[in-house]
Amino acid sequence: MQTVPLKLVTIIAEAFLEEKLVREVKKLGASGYTLSPARGEGSRGVRASEWEGGNVRLEVVASPQVAERILERLAEVYFPSYAVIAFTQTVEVVRGEKYA
Template sequence: MLTHPFKLVTIIAEPVLAPRITQELRRLGATGFTVVEGRGEGSRAMHAAEIPGINVRIETIVPPEVGDRIVAHIAETYFADYEVIAYLSDVAVVRGDKYRSITSSGGR
């Protein structure tokens, strides 16, 4: 089966940030995303959110250059003031054209 190399961007954040982050993902070149609620505890064993232990995991599959742009934006915008982590993983997808937008090569 023919697959195409892409990046899976995973962002774990306070629930209040989900609408803002998902809007930014589209602007930065993502064609879609998935948001899942979850519970967990970070390295500091504390949560700043109003509901202790609740967070969201936001995932999107994007071309490598878009993944780099998204992670840089998340780091610059959220790391200093919010409980947010972000990371990239290599993935191989079928139907690679589904994950490319006409703005994928565009800027911020």
């Protein structure tokens, strides 16, 4: 099975940021995204239950270039103000040419 190595970008953020983050990743070149519910506690000691609506997990499969742009934008705009976690991994994607 032929696969393409791409980046999976995972962002965990307060749920009220969902729309804003989706707009950002699309503007930065993501061809799609996946959202799923989450809750938790971060190094700031803020529990999800104290936030309106908990957390959201936003995942994007993208080229290394688009992944890089997303991380840069997060670091510039979101990390200074919000409890956001972001990390990337290399994944082997079926029909990966659709995301590049």
